[in-house]
Amino acid sequence: MTGISLNLPEDLSNSLSDLAKTNGQTVSYLAMDILRDYIEHERALTAQIELAVEEADQGKFASDDQVAAMRARRWSRNAG
Template identity: 85%
Template sequence: MTGISLILPEDLSNSLADLAKTNGQSASYLAMDVLRDYIAHERALTAQIELAVKEADEGKFATDDQVAAMRARRWSNSAG
């Protein structure tokens, strides 16, 4: 494993330490876990964006009807 050193604002450092203690973990483990999740999220988001750009470059766009149907589904799900 490789080490890393971070200088954190005191409030963030305290919050990290408090949460780690509450969860029975070390602050280092919790920080590693959070970074792992963040990196996975960013990689997935980047892949989705790259796919969308590729599809747009290929001229693949949603029709007006598809967009309207998606909006209707979202709004009906949000309302309930």
């Protein structure tokens, strides 16, 4: 395993320590878990963006009706 050193603002360091204690984890384990989740999220987001760019380059766009239906679904979920 490779070591890494971070300088964190005191409030972030305290929050990380508090959360690690609450969860019965070490700060290092929690930081690794958070970084792993963040990296996976960013990789997935990047892949989605790359796919969307490829589709746009091929001229594949949603129709006005598809966009309207998507907005209607989203608004109906957020209305309640």
